Amino acid sequence: MTRTETGPPPAVAPATAVEPGPRGEPPAWARLARRLVEANVAVVTVLALFTALVIGAILITATTPSVLHAWSQVGSAPGHAFYVTGATIGDAYGAIFTGSVISPSALGHAISTGRGWTGAFNPISETLVKAAPLILAGLGVALGFSTGVFNIGAQGQLIAGAIAALYVGFAVHLPIGIHLPLVVLGGAAGGAVAGFIPGILKARTGAHEVIVTIMLNYVFLDLLTYLLTSRPFQQPGQSNAISRTMPATARLPHLFGSTLRANLGFVIALAAALAVAWFARRSTLGFSFRVIGANQRAGRTAGMDVRRVTVLVLVISGALAGLAGTVTLSGTDFFLSTGYGGNIGFDAITVALLGRNRPLGVVLGSLLFAALDVGGASMQVATGIPIDLSSVIQATIVFCIATPMLVRELYRLREAGGGSIQLFMKGWSS
C-alpha cells in the first residue's frame, strides 16, 4: 500500500527565507527554485534515473575490453582513456535513445527526402508495443499492492489469459467487429479465473497468496507446454510446440499504418489505466479496496467484507494480467510458444513500484521500462554491450524510488513540503 507519512513540518532554514511577495508569499521563482532542491516526486525520479545511468556507465567502463585497454595505457595517453570511455558510454546510451524514441538522422533523412518515415518512427512505435502489456499487468499488480494483496502471479495469469484468448480466436468464426471484442474479453476472463484461484484459497483456507501465486506461475507455464503439444491448440501438421495462429478477425488493428507495429493494444492499456483510476478514486467498491489496503481492521469494523474484497482484487488483477497476455498475442505475436510472455509478469511488479501504485505512474513507468528494453536491444546490436544492462538500470531506478531517503542524503536535498514520499507495502500478516 502507499502511505504518505506525515513527517515533521518542513523547517525553513534561515538561508532560504526570501523577501516576501506582495501577499506575504515568496515570489514564484523562489518557490520553483525551492521545489527543485526538495525531495519531491519529480526531483527524486529524475535523480533516480540519473543515478541508474551513472551505475550503468560504471558497469560499462569496468567490463568493456576496449575501455579497459585504454585505461591500461593511461600513463602514456591519459586523454585517450577518457575519450574512449566517454565515447563508449555515449554510444551505448545514444543507441538506447535512438533505438527507443526517435533517431534524429533517420528523421532528418525522412524530412529531406520525404521517404523513410517508417524507419524514423519505428523506435517509438516499438516502445508503445512493448509498453502496452507492461501497463496492463502493472495496473493489476498495483491495484493488488494498494489493497494489501500481493499478486506475484501476473506471469501465470498472463499466460492463462493468452490461452483463453487464443482459444476464442481460433475456435470461433465471426466478423472482426464481434470477434475481436470477444477475444479481448476471453483473455480478461482467462486471467480472471487464474486470479480467482489464489483469491478463493486465501479467503477460504488462509493459504498465503504469495506462495499460491508463485506456484501457479509454474503451473500455467507447464499447462501451456502441455497445450502446445496437444489438440486442439497445437498448429496442425507441426511437431514443434507451437500453437495455431490467430485469424485475421482476431488481430488488433495497427494504429499508424501497416508497417509500424503499434496497435490498438496501447489504446486498450490507456483505457484500462483510466478505468482503474476511476475505479480506485470514484467507485464505492474501489473505496472499500483502498480502506482495506490502508487499514484492514478499520475496513472490517466499517462492515466491509475483507474476504470478498481479497477475491475481487485478485480477480480484477488477474483480468488485467490476462489482457496483457491478450494484447501481445493479438497485437504482435499471433501465436503462442513455450515460455510465452518472457518476463512481463515480473517486470509488472517493478513497474507498479516505480509508478507508486498509481495508474498514471504505471503508464509512465511502463513507457520508461519499455523504452529501456527496446533501446537496450538496439544498443546490443550497435555496440555489443549486452541488453541486460537495461535490467540493471531499471532495477536501480526503482531502488532509488523505493528509498527516497537515500536519494535525499546522496544529493543533499531538502525534505519535501508534503512530508516524505516513501513507498510501503504490507508484511506477511495481511
Next chain:
Amino acid sequence: MSSSPIALSPAALGAPDRRLVSLGRVRGMGVFLVLLGVITLFGLSLSIPPSEHAQFLLTAPPAVSVPPLSMPVRWVNVPLAVLCAALGALLIARGRRRGTYLIFGAGTVAFLWAFLAWAARGGTLNFEQLLAETLVETTPLVFGSLSGVMCERSGVINIAIEGQFLAGAFLGAMIGSATGNLWLGALAGGFAGGLFGALLAFLSLRYGADQIIVGILIDAFCLGLTNFLLAQVLTPDQTTLNSPSTFSPVAIPLLSKIPIVGPVLFDQNVFVYLAAVLLVVVNVALFSTRWGLRVRAVGEHPKAAETVGIHVLAVRYRNVILGGVIAGLGGASFTIGSVGQFSSDMSSGLGYVALAAMIFGRWRPLGALGAALLFGFSVSLQSFLAVLNVGIPSPFLAMAPYVITIAVVSGLVGRVRPPGADGVPYRRD
C-alpha cells in the same frame, strides 16, 4: 522448543498454541486420507492383474548388498489402501488431539508407497536413486529457507533469496574457476550473498525502505547484473572464468556403508553436509540459546527487546547479512556443487520456492526442511515417473510439485503467523 529453560514458548510470546490443528482441518485431512485409500484400492490395486510385480532397487548396481525388493503389486497395495483409509477414519474419530500430523504423514506415506508400486508395475524403480535425487533437489532449498528463517526471525522479510542465489552462483563459479580453488569459490559465493544481504539490511534498516520492495528489487537487480556480466565478462573468456570443477562426493567412513540410506546420506558433496550442519546449528541456536532468544525477541517485539538492553538494529543487521551469506552458499551449490558452470537465471525461481518452504514450515528450520523435502521429493519423483512412462503427460508431472505445494499450503497449513514484527521498520523514539 520448550525443552530449554530459556526458550520462550509461542504462548509466552502472545500466540495461541499452534500444535493443535483446528477441528475442521483435522476432519478435512481424515476425509482426504479415506479418499486416498479408496482411490488406492480401486484405482491402484484391484485394477491390476494379480500376477504383476513391481521391483524396487534398493542399492545402486555396482554394490549390490541388498537384493531388490520384488512385490506383487495387488497384494501389497490392498493392505496399504486399507491402512490409509483406516488412518483417515482414525483422524476423524480422534478429533482435535496431538499427533494429527504424524498420523496424516503415515497415511500419506502408505499412499505414496502404493502409488510407487503401481507406477513401477512390470518394471523396476531405482529407489535409492530416487532418494538421492530428492536430496540433491532439497539442498539449495534448505540453504534458501534457512536464510529466510535467519532474516525473518529477526523481523526483516527476505524476498531477496533468489537474487542472493544468483549472486552466489555467479561469483562462486567465477572465483572457483579463476583461482582453481573450489573452497575459495564457495567463500566467494557466501560473500556475494552476504553483500546483497548487507544491501537489504542497509536500505531497509538505515533508510526504512520497505523490505519486500527492496527484496524484489534485489532479485531483479541480481538477475540483470549476472546476465550482463555473464555475457560481457564470462562468456568471452569461458575457459578461465566459467569452468570451475565441482566438489566431488566425500564418503563418510562406516556411515556410508549402511545399506540404502548410507550412500544417500553419507556419500555426498560438501554442500549437502554443510546444509545439514547449518540446519542443526540454526535450529539449536534459534530455540535453545541466549542468542536465539534475543533474535526472536527482536523479531516479535523489538520495543520490548530494546527496553531490556538488546540493540535491535545490530541484531537485525547481523542476521540479515548472515542470512545473505547462507543463501549465497546455497547459490554456490548450483554451480560448484553440481552443474560446474554459471548459466543465465540458473536458480530458475527456486529462491521463491525456498521462501514458500520457509513460510509453510512456519518460520522454523525443521518445518522448512520438511517443506523442502516434500518439494524436492515431488520434483525428483516427477523425473522418475517420466522414465517409468505411467501414462501421465510430462507437463502434468512437472506441474505436480507446485500443485502439491498449493494443496499442502491451503489444506494443511492454512493461515500462518509470522514473527510479530516481521517486515515492520524499527525506529527508536
